[in-house]
Amino acid sequence: MSAVAGDSKVATKQRLIEAAEELFADEGFDRVSVRDITTKAGANVAAVNYHFGSREGLVAIVLARYINPVNEERLARLDALERKIGGKPVPVEEVLEAFVRPFTTQVRRSELTEKLFFKLMGRMFGQEGCNLPPVVETVFVNMLNRFQKAFAKAMPGLAADDVWWRIHLMAGAMIHTMAHADTLQRFSGGDSGSPTLEQTLSRFIRFTAAGMRQGADDPHEGEKPRGPQVEFPF
Amino acid sequence: MSAVAGDSKVATKQRLIEAAEELFADEGFDRVSVRDITTKAGANVAAVNYHFGSREGLVAIVLARYINPVNEERLARLDALERKIGGKPVPVEEVLEAFVRPFTTQVRRSELTEKLFFKLMGRMFGQEGCNLPPVVETVFVNMLNRFQKAFAKAMPGLAADDVWWRIHLMAGAMIHTMAHADTLQRFSGGDSGSPTLEQTLSRFIRFTAAGMRQGADDPHEGEKPRGPQVEFPF
DNA sequence: CCAGCTGTCAAACGATTGATTTAATTCTGC
DNA sequence: GCAGAATTAAATCAATCGTTTGACAGCTGG
Numbered sequence: 001m002s003a004v005a006g007d008s009k010v011a012t013k014q015r016l017i018e019a020a021e022e023l024f025a026d027e028g029f030d031r032v033s034v035r036d037i038t039t040k041a042g043a044n045v046a047a048v049n050y051h052f053g054s055r056e057g058l059v060a061i062v063l064a065r066y067i068n069p070v071n072e073e074r075l076a077r078l079d080a081l082e083r084k085i086g087g088k089p090v091p092v093e094e095v096l097e098a099f100v101r102p103f104t105t106q107v108r109r110s111e112l113t114e115k116l117f118f119k120l121m122g123r124m125f126g127q128e129g130c131n132l133p134p135v136v137e138t139v140f141v142n143m144l145n146r147f148q149k150a151f152a153k154a155m156p157g158l159a160a161d162d163v164w165w166r167i168h169l170m171a172g173a174m175i176h177t178m179a180h181a182d183t184l185q186r187f188s189g190g191d192s193g194s195p196t197l198e199q200t201l202s203r204f205i206r207f208t209a210a211g212m213r214q215g216a217d218d219p220h221e222g223e224k225p226r227g228p229q230v231e232f233p234f
Numbered sequence: 235m236s237a238v239a240g241d242s243k244v245a246t247k248q249r250l251i252e253a254a255e256e257l258f259a260d261e262g263f264d265r266v267s268v269r270d271i272t273t274k275a276g277a278n279v280a281a282v283n284y285h286f287g288s289r290e291g292l293v294a295i296v297l298a299r300y301i302n303p304v305n306e307e308r309l310a311r312l313d314a315l316e317r318k319i320g321g322k323p324v325p326v327e328e329v330l331e332a333f334v335r336p337f338t339t340q341v342r343r344s345e346l347t348e349k350l351f352f353k354l355m356g357r358m359f360g361q362e363g364c365n366l367p368p369v370v371e372t373v374f375v376n377m378l379n380r381f382q383k384a385f386a387k388a389m390p391g392l393a394a395d396d397v398w399w400r401i402h403l404m405a406g407a408m409i410h411t412m413a414h415a416d417t418l419q420r421f422s423g424g425d426s427g428s429p430t431l432e433q434t435l436s437r438f439i440r441f442t443a444a445g446m447r448q449g450a451d452d453p454h455e456g457e458k459p460r461g462p463q464v465e466f467p468f
Numbered sequence: 469c470c471a472g473c474t475g476t477c478a479a480a481c482g483a484t485t486g487a488t489t490t491a492a493t494t495c496t497g498c
Numbered sequence: 499g500c501a502g503a504a505t506t507a508a509a510t511c512a513a514t515c516g517t518t519t520g521a522c523a524g525c526t527g528g
Contacts, residue, residue, distance in 0.1 A: 169442070
């Protein structure tokens with residue numbers, strides 16, 4: 001029945017993790033019960049509590065399994081870029097590349113489909129992004145601060161809060177694109193095509209790079225707030 | 235205890251809806267039980283089933299209550315813009331304004347805080363964005379197709395799939411920003427400031443406008459895929 | 469005045485949840 | 499081949515879930 005169950009050679013613990021990842025990916029963390037997981041893994045109901053102490057323990061492991069490597073690879077890539085370029089600012093596109101490329105690295109470490117992996121990542125950073133285990137959160141915050149500095153350096157003259165907000169918008173585009181790629185296909189009636197992973201990455205980097213450094217070469221553009229251009233009868 | 239419970243003059247049905255909205259907003263649709271809602275509304279457990287037939291019925295009503303007005307106001311605003319400008323393409327910024335401005339209109343129709351309202355909207359379009367009631371989905375798809383055409387007209391020469399993907403990235407930035415504004419505050423250590431709603435809207439429009447029309451004034455920029463600039467030891 | 473409807477109530481329903489235990493079994497490493 | 503770890507089926511636990519029931523109060527229209 002399941003793609004995971006039946007591989008009795010693989011250790012139960014591993015099968016449980018993989019089954020949980022798949023279920024979490026396409027149903028969300030909340031809608032999946034311990035019994036769903038153990039059934040899909042072809043294991044006993046007690047297995048989750050035996051191996052992970054509790055359902056929460058399994059969730060924590062699934063969360064940490066990829067988020068930490070992704071964040072650490074992000075930092076390593078940013079380090080490499082800065083080391084390579086010396087003291088000069090790293091171009092926005094390359095910082096963005098360091099930010100998203102780790103996903104394509106880590107998807108190969110997993111047993112999941114590309115599609116499912118990105119869905120899982122999207123759910124993690126989106127939905128469950130608030131209840132991260134402390135170890136994961138520490139690395140996460142460090143990573144964010146390092147990238148904030150890198151972006152600020154790449155866009156001199158931009159206020160710190162502006163940089164943070166652009167990072168937030170950028171991250172939102174990334175998370176939503178990862179988690180709901182299929183939604184686009186459904187809503188566009190197939191007109192969104194079937195791009196490769198690399199094409200999608202390219203689209204993301206170009207879109208967000210333009211957004212990040214917007215106004216940089218147009219210094220007269222200040223915080224001019226935009227009112228509604230068309231008055232509306234409400 | 236609750237801001238909603240106790241207003242015994244307000245009809246129970248209304249109190250249930252408002253309590254549900256608040257709870258759904260800051261806990262998500264899945265984590266809220268019928269008893270949570272009725273308790274907060276100061277009503278009996280059976281009230282939800284009496285007034286809405288089921289929990290699902292209440293969810294559907296909450297979903298339709300704002301999504302439909304928002305989408306219809308979007309369409310009306312886009313209509314107004316196109317009528318005003320004649321046959322010429324509407325500038326990207328103004329299309330974007332028509333896309334997000336309705337939220338600021340509808341937030342005043344609700345009993346919710348700005349913060350809670352946007353959180354609820356974010357959750358709707360994000361998490362629950364797949365199981366929309368059919369009536370809501372119809373309007374939604376119509377709206378999306380109209381905006382796709384408007385964006386395509388504003389950015390001539392851009393392929394249809396590119397337009398769809400940029401809309402997807404733009405919508406992601408919007409949804410994530412709405413749903414997780416507090417997350418930014420926490421992760422930035424307060425360095426993201428306390429912008430007004432109008433400032434945030436301005437930031438969003440400028441960010442996504444740059445992303446949407448990126449490459450438009452730079453015609454030599456094609457689909458050149460970006461490989462990793464720095465080889466990495468994984 | 470009372471029949472009829474609506475809203476509300478406490479109480480209980482059956483189902484499912486995560487967790488735990490027991491005891492028997494299988495696997496694995498030394 | 500033995501010891502210990504891993505895994506199993508089965509049963510149980512308290513808690514919570516969405517839903518249902520039947521009774522009761524308040525009101526309205528005739």
